[in-house]
């Protein structure tokens with residue numbers, strides 16, 4: 001038996017399909033060991049190690065899902081893909097939920113099998129993904145974040161569509177980038193689209209591309225983001241904002257693994273992993289008729305929930321240190337430390353804007369701080385904002401001091417109903433001082 005070749009375990013009870021797969025894999029320089037039942041597959045797994053397993057769903061003594069679970073428990077490094085009957089998306093989804101890294105439907109297309117095998121071999125040769133110092137990091141020592149890092153490492157090995165939920169600023173895009181960076185598609189592109197930021201009439205052309213002249217304004221051929229993400233990952237942020245009509249086309253693209261640019265007749269095959277995210281409750285959007293149930297089912301094969309910062313305030317000190325270092329880097333200065341009172345104030349803050357809000361607070365504090373460390377007052381959080389004794393802010397028509405030389409900052413701040421520091425900040429920002 002050749003030992004330098006990659007080894008695949010192929011499980012199917014139809015011997016002619018086994019033979020076909022064996023020959024096809026042999027052409028890809030892969031040696032296939034075959035099995036016709038769950039029991040036989042389990043026995044083969046004890047005899048040698050494999051780089052890939054392909055299994056059919058229906059087997060005489062059980063089903064492929066059982067085998068996927070067995071491999072997940074006993075041989076977690078071995079990538080398994082499910083062979084499904086054509087168009088049977090339900091078993092594909094079930095298999096991926098059970099831990100299969102991908103699926104291929106019968107009759108098996110050569111091109112698709114090649115992609116699948118290439119991804120599997122990358123996985124088995126790079127167990128666990130390599131950590132790269134320059135790669136983004138998901139910080140936080142809380143048990144919730146530790147679990148998320150583990151889940152991300154696992155999801156990175158799969159090709160299953162992932163739906164990331166969580167409030168704004170909880171790190172949904174960061175999680176998507178990590179899933180991409182730690183997986184076999186890491187050498188391919190990571191393409192992100194904020195679906196809420198694009199006018200409804202342009203979103204389809206953005207996603208699928210268009211041909212010159214296909215609509216007013218289409219002055220040249222344009223590649224869509226699906227094509228741009230070929231071999232990599234497409235991240236659809238705020239996916240709930242997609243118009244219903246585009247949702248239909250997106251569903252088709254996922255099902256067919258192909259897209260049709262506007263103004264063309266031919267579908268182009270695409271090999272893209274889809275990760276989507278929303279801060280909305282998509283179940284509720286489905287109930288309200290604003291999001292298609294069938295699309296939700298396809299994009300939400302695996303759900304990853306990013307917890308809000310207020311549920312894991314123990315993560316704040318490490319995150320704050322890291323963010324302060326990043327802020328200091330941008331301005332080429334030394335990072336400012338936080339006083340214990342400032343840290344305690346942060347721990348009590350509810351952070352509706354989560355990590356992004358923490359970053360903004362620290363950026364502002366760094367800009368305003370006049371000492372060598374950030375004090376609670378520098379954070380300008382509601383409970384620390386100095387209480388002003390001034391009455392309501394003056395109307396717009398309030399007289400402006402005629403001569404800047406006569407400005408009295410303390411008086412001006414009082415009249416405006418803000419602290420002197422805050423006035424100073426605004427004046428500097430506006431370039432008035």
Ligand SMILES: Nc1ncnc2c1ncn2[C@@H]1O[C@H](COP(=O)(O)OP(=O)(O)OP(=O)(O)O)[C@@H](O)[C@H]1O
Nearest residue numbers: 137138139140167168169170171172173174355356
């Ligand atoms: N755990 C974390 N470790 C390090 N940085 C984080 C973490 N979580 C979030 N961030 C940082 O916070 C900022 C916001 O994160 P990100 O854009 O991923 O959030 P989001 O949930 O996608 O936000 P939105 O819903 O508004 O699009 C980014 O600068 C990101 O790097």
